[in-house]
Amino acid sequence: MADDVLPPGEDEAFRARCRAFLDEHATGISLGGRGDPRGESRLRAAQRFQKALADEGLAGLTYPVTYGGAGMTKAHERAWRDTYSAYPNMTYDLLISHGMCLPMMAEYGTHAQKSAYLARIISAEDVWCQMFSEPGAGSDVASLQTRAERDGDEWIINGQKVWTTLAHLCAYGIIIARTDPDVPKHAGISMFIVPMDADGVEVRPIHQIDGGTHFNEVFFTDVRIGAGSLIGDLNNGWRMATAMLMYERVAIGSGTTGGITTDRTDRLIREARKRGLSHDPALRQKLMRLRTLETCLSLVAMRTRAELRAGRTPGPGGSIGKLATVEIADLHTEVSMAIAGASGVAWEDEADAFWQRQALTSLQAGIAGGTTEIQRNIIGDRVLGLPRDIGVDRGVPYKDLTVGTQTS
Numbered sequence: 335m336a337d338d339v340l341p342p343g344e345d346e347a348f349r350a351r352c353r354a355f356l357d358e359h360a361t362g363i364s365l366g367g368r369g370d371p372r373g374e375s376r377l378r379a380a381q382r383f384q385k386a387l388a389d390e391g392l393a394g395l396t397y398p399v400t401y402g403g404a405g406m407t408k409a410h411e412r413a414w415r416d417t418y419s420a421y422p423n424m425t426y427d428l429l430i431s432h433g434m435c436l437p438m439m440a441e442y443g444t445h446a447q448k449s450a451y452l453a454r455i456i457s458a459e460d461v462w463c464q465m466f467s468e469p470g471a472g473s474d475v476a477s478l479q480t481r482a483e484r485d486g487d488e489w490i491i492n493g494q495k496v497w498t499t500l501a502h503l504c505a506y507g508i509i510i511a512r513t514d515p516d517v518p519k520h521a522g523i524s525m526f527i528v529p530m531d532a533d534g535v536e537v538r539p540i541h542q543i544d545g546g547t548h549f550n551e552v553f554f555t556d557v558r559i560g561a562g563s564l565i566g567d568l569n570n571g572w573r574m575a576t577a578m579l580m581y582e583r584v585a586i587g588s589g590t591t592g593g594i595t596t597d598r599t600d601r602l603i604r605e606a607r608k609r610g611l612s613h614d615p616a617l618r619q620k621l622m623r624l625r626t627l628e629t630c631l632s633l634v635a636m637r638t639r640a641e642l643r644a645g646r647t648p649g650p651g652g653s654i655g656k657l658a659t660v661e662i663a664d665l666h667t668e669v670s671m672a673i674a675g676a677s678g679v680a681w682e683d684e685a686d687a688f689w690q691r692q693a694l695t696s697l698q699a700g701i702a703g704g705t706t707e708i709q710r711n712i713i714g715d716r717v718l719g720l721p722r723d724i725g726v727d728r729g730v731p732y733k734d735l736t737v738g739t740q741t742s
């Protein structure tokens with residue numbers, strides 16, 4: 335028997351336990367709207383769900399009990415995901431905290447760091463954010479200018495991050511900062527843990543086209559953090575960042591549930607039926623294409639999950655799932671606006687505002703977690719073995735580059 339499958343009796347009993355929990359708690363999360371521009375009520379609902387899961391002993395299934403996990407097997411994890419896939423996704427807003435920060439801390443954190451932080455991340459009592467992008471360093475994040483300088487037993491951080499999702503609601507963030515400007519740009523970066531309530535951290539909202547303000551600018555002015563906040567080795571932050579970005583692509587491309595899910599198409603089919611459009615042949619064809627793409631994405635996600643269960647760190651293949659989410663988002667927008675018609679542009683019923691908000695929000699799919707062009711570059715270079723981009727700054731000390739506001 336494969337090591338990710340439980341013996342039949344045990345499997346059914348465990349799935350029944352999961353279903354009992356989900357029947358009670360997975361009641362759906364409102365997608366938020368005008369009353370929730372900063373996404374707080376959505377995040378709080380996700381936290382409540384996750385805390386209840388932890389109290390039930392079902393959170394962080396494969397993480398050790400000593401670090402707040404359930405200490406179960408990969409087979410339990412698989413059974414949980416299969417079961418969860420039939421219920422509404424309650425934990426989408428924990429994607430960064432659980433899909434990226436948690437596995438990073440578990441893989442690269444010291445025993446002291448894991449003891450201090452993992453249990454509260456698993457139960458979502460603390461939510462974590464990712465602070466990589468800067469105004470002059472997005473796709474080329476290794477050009478970042480935020481710096482961390484050692485002062486006795488502390489690091490002092492100065493600089494600015496941008497597009498930091500949910501920073502205003504997070505307890506901690508994982509940041510990458512420049513620790514050695516005298517070496518080439520990838521070689522002088524380190525990764526740290528920053529408490530978001532530390533003196534000198536200022537979070538400012540960014541207003542989005544869809545009316546939300548979920549992400550932020552974050553400014554750091556002489557922020558002092560302890561020497562024990564370093565994740566991994568000094569100046570090894572690029573390797574850490576790459577690992578975290580791989581987790582990000584897997585989290586975006588694989589979602590939080592397992593199995594085949596076609597939620598988005600199903601919702602559109604219901605809407606088309608409600609509006610008497612379900613017999614339109616052109617629409618039916620597009621809906622089938624969307625359903626096919628969603629099914630393919632689920633299968634890619636299941637393969638990625640199987641690789642993770644087999645103990646492999648996610649590789650560049652995660653970019654394939656990420657790219658599929660972009661294609662799905664684009665087609666979903668096209669089909670949903672065709673169904674909504676004029677009410678997707680000017681609505682009388684407030685419920686119809688949802689369609690336009692979703693269409694506007696969909697634009698982020700090809701940018702967040704690395705743009706479509708960057709995913710294609712990664713697949714070309716690291717999956718297909720095509721020649722790499724010319725690296726004009728390879729081997730040049732960071733301090734001699736003209737990047738961001740560093741002009742000489």
Ligand SMILES: Cc1cc2nc3c(=O)[nH]c(=O)nc-3n(C[C@H](O)[C@H](O)[C@H](O)COP(=O)(O)OP(=O)(O)OC[C@H]3O[C@@H](n4cnc5c(N)ncnc54)[C@H](O)[C@@H]3O)c2cc1C
Pocket residue numbers: 430463464465466467468469470471472473474496497498499500549698701702703704705706707708711723
């Ligand atoms: C919804 C959302 C949430 C986000 N959340 C976070 C977060 O929590 N934390 C965080 O750190 N960041 C976050 N980001 C930022 C995101 O990672 C960056 O926006 C992204 O990496 C692109 O960087 P940029 O915006 O600076 O664009 P740029 O890098 O300036 O890119 C501009 C354009 O140039 C293209 N381009 C750039 N380089 C190349 C190249 N080598 N080859 C081909 N084309 C290229 C890009 O594809 C793009 O079309 C978020 C972004 C969004 C949209």
